[in-house]
Amino acid sequence: MKITVEEDKCCGAGQCVLIAPEVFDQRDDDGIVILLDATPAEDQYEQVLEAAAVCPAACIHLDDKA
Amino acid sequence: MTSVQSVLVVGASAAGLTTAEALRRKGFTGSLSLLGSESELPYDRPPLSKQVLSGAWEPERAQLRSAEALAALDAEFVLGDPAVGLDADNRKITTASGRTLTADAVVIATGATARTLPEQRGVRGTHVLRKLEDAAALRAGLLSARRVVVVGDGVLGAETAATARQMGLDVTLVGPQEAPMTGQLGALVAGHLADLHRRNGVKLRGGVLPDALHTEDGAVSGLRLSDGTELEADVVVTAVGCTPATDWLESSGLNLDNGVVCDAYCRAAPGIWAVGDVARWHHQGLGRLVRLENRTNAAEQGLAVAADILGDGKPYVPVPYFWTDQFDVKLQVYGIASAVARAEVVEGDPVEGRFVVSMTGPQGPECVLGWNMPKQARLQRAAVVDHYTRPRQPVTP
Numbered sequence: 210m211k212i213t214v215e216e217d218k219c220c221g222a223g224q225c226v227l228i229a230p231e232v233f234d235q236r237d238d239d240g241i242v243i244l245l246d247a248t249p250a251e252d253q254y255e256q257v258l259e260a261a262a263v264c265p266a267a268c269i270h271l272d273d274k275a
Numbered sequence: 276m277t278s279v280q281s282v283l284v285v286g287a288s289a290a291g292l293t294t295a296e297a298l299r300r301k302g303f304t305g306s307l308s309l310l311g312s313e314s315e316l317p318y319d320r321p322p323l324s325k326q327v328l329s330g331a332w333e334p335e336r337a338q339l340r341s342a343e344a345l346a347a348l349d350a351e352f353v354l355g356d357p358a359v360g361l362d363a364d365n366r367k368i369t370t371a372s373g374r375t376l377t378a379d380a381v382v383i384a385t386g387a388t389a390r391t392l393p394e395q396r397g398v399r400g401t402h403v404l405r406k407l408e409d410a411a412a413l414r415a416g417l418l419s420a421r422r423v424v425v426v427g428d429g430v431l432g433a434e435t436a437a438t439a440r441q442m443g444l445d446v447t448l449v450g451p452q453e454a455p456m457t458g459q460l461g462a463l464v465a466g467h468l469a470d471l472h473r474r475n476g477v478k479l480r481g482g483v484l485p486d487a488l489h490t491e492d493g494a495v496s497g498l499r500l501s502d503g504t505e506l507e508a509d510v511v512v513t514a515v516g517c518t519p520a521t522d523w524l525e526s527s528g529l530n531l532d533n534g535v536v537c538d539a540y541c542r543a544a545p546g547i548w549a550v551g552d553v554a555r556w557h558h559q560g561l562g563r564l565v566r567l568e569n570r571t572n573a574a575e576q577g578l579a580v581a582a583d584i585l586g587d588g589k590p591y592v593p594v595p596y597f598w599t600d601q602f603d604v605k606l607q608v609y610g611i612a613s614a615v616a617r618a619e620v621v622e623g624d625p626v627e628g629r630f631v632v633s634m635t636g637p638q639g640p641e642c643v644l645g646w647n648m649p650k651q652a653r654l655q656r657a658a659v660v661d662h663y664t665r666p667r668q669p670v671t672p
């Protein structure tokens with residue numbers, strides 16, 4: 210799995226960090242998403258999928274084939 | 276419960292689409308249909324009052340998923356055809372064009388529609404903001420206007436006023452509260468919001484209601500307020516709340532009361548669920564019926580409903596959350612502040628334009644608000660989780 214985030218769409222909601230704290234963080238100054246791990250281990254997939262699903266800006270994209 | 280072979284989602288927007296995606300992700304291989312009254316592919320509403328209205332984004336950018344992602348869902352999309360009736364016992368939906376659709380599980384995700392003032396019907400230059408076409412019409416109106424009056428001092432009104440002001444217009448924000456969004460933010464933060472608007476040149480008219488709409492040749496020309504003030508306007512935007520879209524369920528026999536009334540699992544009747552802005556469910560943590568109109572609820576409730584449809588449900592007990600962007604400020608709000616809650620700045624400093632406020636009610640911390648401190652507000656959220664997830668003790672007489 211390969212994750213990409215569209216930073217300029219992110220609204221800093223931090224829902225992704227609540228769900229998958231090992232994969233996502235937020236910048237201290239403006240809360241925009243930081244991708245900690247673009248190719249997470251398989252045990253993270255479930256959380257990452259859920260984070261992408263609830264991201265209110267629909268800005269987390271997953272490529273399953275990569 | 277026998278296993279579900281087919282799911283029909285009515286309403287193809289944030290809540291409906293998330294439910295459908297979650298079903299597939301959790302391994303549902305049966306037939307999946309989404310019925311929507313709008314003909315556009317599913318799009319997102321928060322950008323409508325922000326980037327789409329300001330012109331920073333082309334409307335297509337508000338689309339929720341790419342065409343490929345939608346195709347991968349392996350679902351049938353029936354768009355541009357509103358549901359007009361539900362036979363709840365047989366889970367049978369009738370549409371405006373005369374289709375009938377049935378499924379083992381029906382998900383009601385029809386959202387809400389913008390409320391209007393009776394006098395604005397048919398008057399050119401008056402607008403609401405709920406749909407993509409509303410945003411396009413309002414943007415076009417604003418581009419040729421000078422003076423705008425926004426009626427309604429909730430989140431949508433305040434946001435629309437900020438965007439219009441940033442487009443260079445003369446903007447007046449009218450509403451019944453002392454400061455915009457006092458109901459959602461409490462007096463302390465709403466006071467800062469009022470200052471932010473004034474500093475940026477929005478004229479605030481608090482503590483008043485619109486009294487009469489003036490027109491000239493069928494177009495709006497101004498507004499009289501309840502205190503007698505007359506305002507001139509080329510455009511009037513009403514942001515006076517919305518109504519759950521349940522008119523099509525009138526004769527379904529479902530319990531409708533400010534939304535589709537549901538149990539703790541968001542079930543409205545056997546085989547029927549409701550999700551998103553339209554759903555009023557029993558929030559077990561709060562011990563009462565709750566209907567939320569925010570973007571994260573649409574998604575989180577979609578996940579909860581998908582799990583329950585597949586027999587793996589839990590009571591839905593979210594910490595409510597919304598954000599709003601106005602001028603250079605990003606506000607994050609976790610929880611619901613009651614009118615009696617005490618506010619306290621717990622991080623940062625209002626003077627520096629970055630702070631976190633905690634609101635404490637009779638039962639402890641209930642709401643955390645971040646002002647240009649999204650990450651810090653999220654970290655403080657932990658303090659209110661208990662208030663929403665701890666089941667209430669039954670009241671002993």
Ligand SMILES: Cc1cc2nc3c(=O)[nH]c(=O)nc-3n(C[C@H](O)[C@H](O)[C@H](O)COP(=O)(O)OP(=O)(O)OC[C@H]3O[C@@H](n4cnc5c(N)ncnc54)[C@H](O)[C@@H]3O)c2cc1C
Pocket residue numbers: 285286287288289290291310311312313319320321322323324356357358359384385386387404405406431520523550551552553567568569570571573596597598599600
């Ligand atoms: C302009 C605007 C800005 C917003 N900004 C924010 C924000 O900054 N932060 C935040 O948290 N929230 C925000 N919100 C709220 C958020 O967008 C909503 O909570 C969310 O869209 C709810 O999703 P939903 O799918 O439940 O309902 P909706 O988005 O209302 O979708 C319901 C869908 O059902 C369709 N439908 C209705 N009736 C029928 C029928 N009879 N048959 C078939 N289909 C039907 C509708 O056409 C619509 O497509 C904003 C809302 C608006 C309007």
Ligand code: SF4
Pocket residue numbers: 214218219220221222223224225226233235240241242263264265266267268269
């Ligand atoms: S959930 Fe989405 S919008 Fe929120 S911080 Fe993460 S990526 Fe950004």
